[in-house]
Amino acid sequence: MLRYAYLRILGAIPTLLLVIAIAFLMVHSAPGGPFDAARVLPPEIERNIERAYHLDDTLFEQFTSYLQGLWHGDLGPSYRYRDSTVSELIAGALPLSMKLGALAMLLAVVAGVSAGIIAALRKNTIIDRIVTGVSMVGISIPIFVIAPLMVLVFAVMLGWLPASWAGSGSSDRLLMPVIALALPQIAYIARLTRASMINIMSSDFVRTARAQGLCTMSIVRYHAIKPAMLPLLSYMGPAVAGILTGSVVVEEVFGIPGVGQFFIRGALNRDYTLVLGITVVYAALVIFLNLVVDLLYGYLDPRIRGR
Amino acid sequence: MSAFSALRPVARYIRASRMVAICVLFLLLVALVALAGPLLSPNDYISTDFDNRFGAPTMQGMQFFGTDEFGRDLFSRTLLGIQVTLFVAVIASIVSLGIGVIYGATAGFIGGKVDAVMMRAVDALYALPFVFLVILLMVAFERNFLLIFVAIGAINWLDMARIVRGQTISLKHREFVDAARLIGVSTPGIIWRHITPNLFGVVVVYMTLTIPQAILVESFLSFLGLGVQEPQTSLGALVNSGITHMGRAPWLLIIPASVLAFILFCFNFLGDGLRDVVDPKNKT
Numbered sequence: 001m002l003r004y005a006y007l008r009i010l011g012a013i014p015t016l017l018l019v020i021a022i023a024f025l026m027v028h029s030a031p032g033g034p035f036d037a038a039r040v041l042p043p044e045i046e047r048n049i050e051r052a053y054h055l056d057d058t059l060f061e062q063f064t065s066y067l068q069g070l071w072h073g074d075l076g077p078s079y080r081y082r083d084s085t086v087s088e089l090i091a092g093a094l095p096l097s098m099k100l101g102a103l104a105m106l107l108a109v110v111a112g113v114s115a116g117i118i119a120a121l122r123k124n125t126i127i128d129r130i131v132t133g134v135s136m137v138g139i140s141i142p143i144f145v146i147a148p149l150m151v152l153v154f155a156v157m158l159g160w161l162p163a164s165w166a167g168s169g170s171s172d173r174l175l176m177p178v179i180a181l182a183l184p185q186i187a188y189i190a191r192l193t194r195a196s197m198i199n200i201m202s203s204d205f206v207r208t209a210r211a212q213g214l215c216t217m218s219i220v221r222y223h224a225i226k227p228a229m230l231p232l233l234s235y236m237g238p239a240v241a242g243i244l245t246g247s248v249v250v251e252e253v254f255g256i257p258g259v260g261q262f263f264i265r266g267a268l269n270r271d272y273t274l275v276l277g278i279t280v281v282y283a284a285l286v287i288f289l290n291l292v293v294d295l296l297y298g299y300l301d302p303r304i305r306g307r
Numbered sequence: 308m309s310a311f312s313a314l315r316p317v318a319r320y321i322r323a324s325r326m327v328a329i330c331v332l333f334l335l336l337v338a339l340v341a342l343a344g345p346l347l348s349p350n351d352y353i354s355t356d357f358d359n360r361f362g363a364p365t366m367q368g369m370q371f372f373g374t375d376e377f378g379r380d381l382f383s384r385t386l387l388g389i390q391v392t393l394f395v396a397v398i399a400s401i402v403s404l405g406i407g408v409i410y411g412a413t414a415g416f417i418g419g420k421v422d423a424v425m426m427r428a429v430d431a432l433y434a435l436p437f438v439f440l441v442i443l444l445m446v447a448f449e450r451n452f453l454l455i456f457v458a459i460g461a462i463n464w465l466d467m468a469r470i471v472r473g474q475t476i477s478l479k480h481r482e483f484v485d486a487a488r489l490i491g492v493s494t495p496g497i498i499w500r501h502i503t504p505n506l507f508g509v510v511v512v513y514m515t516l517t518i519p520q521a522i523l524v525e526s527f528l529s530f531l532g533l534g535v536q537e538p539q540t541s542l543g544a545l546v547n548s549g550i551t552h553m554g555r556a557p558w559l560l561i562i563p564a565s566v567l568a569f570i571l572f573c574f575n576f577l578g579d580g581l582r583d584v585v586d587p588k589n590k591t
Contacts, residue, residue: 015431023440026447136579140572142523144530144543145564148550152561156554241436248438249530253550263439264531267446275446279439286436 004298004305012291019283020070024063027272075277080269086277089262094281097251097258101243103178108185108239113232115186116193117225121216123198131190138187143246147180147253177254181246185239192232200228226300233297237290244282327580330573337389337570344390348383372562384540385563391541392522392567395455399521400514402460407467408506412498414468415475426472429465437462438524445533455534459524463517467510474509475502512581519574526567542567 069076075086119131154161154176162173200206201224209219251260259278266274298305345351372381414425441458448454478484479502487497526543528534535541542563549560 011427011431019440023443026440026443029447136576137572140519140575141568142526142571144527145546145568148546148553148560149564151550152553152557156557238433244436245438245527249527252531263442267442267531267533270446272446275443279436279443282436282439 001298001302001305005295008291008294008298012287016284016287019287020067020280021063023276023279023283024066025059027276028059028062070280075280076273078266078271078274080266080271080274086273089274090259090277090281093257093259093262096256097247097260100174100177100181100250100256100258101240101247103174104181104185104243104247105239107178107182108189108243109232111182112186112189113193113229115190117197117220117228119190119194120197120201121220128194131194135187135190138183139191141184143180143184144249144253146183147177147250150176150180151253173254177250177256180253181243181250184246185242188235188239188242189232192235193228196231197224197228200224230297230301233293233300236293237286240289241286244286324580327577330577333569333573334577337393337573340386341390341393343386345383345387348380348386351380351383372558381545381559381562384545385542385566388540388542388545388563389566389570391535391539392525392543392570395452395459395525395535395541396518396521398456399459399463399525400517402457403463403467403517403521404510404514405464406460407464408471408503408510410464411468411471412475412502412506415472416479416494416498416502418476418479422472426469429468433465438527441524441528442531442533445528452535455525455528459521462524463520467513467517470509470513471506474506478502478505512578512584515574515581516578519571519578522567522571522574542570 066076073087075090078084078086078089081089115131115135119128122128161176201219206219206224209223214222247258248260248263250256251258252264255261259282262274263278265271266278372385374380410425410429414422441462444454444458475498484497484501487501492500522542525534526541526546529541529543530547532544532547535544537544545563546560546567549563553560
């Protein structure tokens, strides 16, 4: 197990470096500098600005100093929000985005797993059809269609929930964003759970348990649920990536002041350092969570360690 | 084994269920609409009419979907949106197909350590938040159309590579490959002349799964305002501007959103069933 963990951790580092390098290169191979839009400056001043932002160094020097900064948690100055650094901006917005993401993830797992198990146990009944059908729809409809439609129905037409973040209570304003963010993941998780549960329920050890006279509920609880959850675990990595991407949309639609909003503002204003910083932070987060999932998987399923 | 024999179970599958037939018909219709685009409407998609802003859907003047905030005909704009969205998606899928087939066939055919390393790289790439990298690309380079294709194609090749690799491994021990090797055909020659043509069926099936993914990414970018720029439009961009005015003119949101949702649903529904046909192991 230790060897496995060691190899996995070692493997995650080059992936992270590669992503940072790709993201960095993309931003720096952009035609035109970040200050081109400003009025024409005398050449001496322009050189000073470039020196202040280290734009006159070679690309490699810039990259290593960016990495050094990163090591100390410094993502550089924002080009548009002149008063704050990128790290400050992200640190200010991250807790809210994390809260949103964590709640959505929790909801997705609880609702998805329950729906999946019920569908699997009632295979080929009307309940199963409903779960499979709804999850197919849930997978197909993108979050930027679901979220605004929810606002239209529940906030604009029915007036049950607040349409926007500003000027409303704290708990009911989280409800719609969390549900919107969780819906596609609920659909995926329900499908995965259903498939793997059906697979497990037809395996030999479940048949043995049945022969011993155990009722379905205790078979599910004591025998089936653990092995059935394994495929789900490997979906957690993509699920996290999906939730992060989705949160950009949800924050935009509901006007939530999280990291996603900064990301969109940064992208539209060509705030290179901000967009780069958020990409790097999110990539690191996803890679880290994937590592955790990998380690958990290795812990739960010893067969995988040998590979 | 002819290139088309892999498609025979696919044809059987399409004939088997009514839902599948509906989806196929709907997508064929969408494809036709996409080919003709705004030409199908008597109104053009660009001229504004400030006396008729937020017009409700009406038969009068054939403005079936109403008008938007500039009084432009939403029916024509939706047709244009379908055209642009599908065009981007198909080109992007071809790009991802190209990368995926070459990568997967190479890894599968060479095998051993090379294969292990190449597939490990695919695993590592799987979990990355790719959309963020694409947006970064959009920010760095002006939002040009070509780049959208390439970027979307570049992120969508992973599935294709995995599937193609599996197929290649099952193909490479066949007699005709041994025969080709015996008469001295080089490895790239064998991959190109003997392996890739036999991947045709699987690749076509997987296209039905990559196209909706590409549509999703394109409309996501357009939704954020980073994709297609005015006066051009795409389904994502239409949804985005529909949100701004949904209190006043809900049809501006509901119509493009449902068109997009239907297209995605049909592609996913078909692709899902087709995948089970060609790759029963993966059945969900």
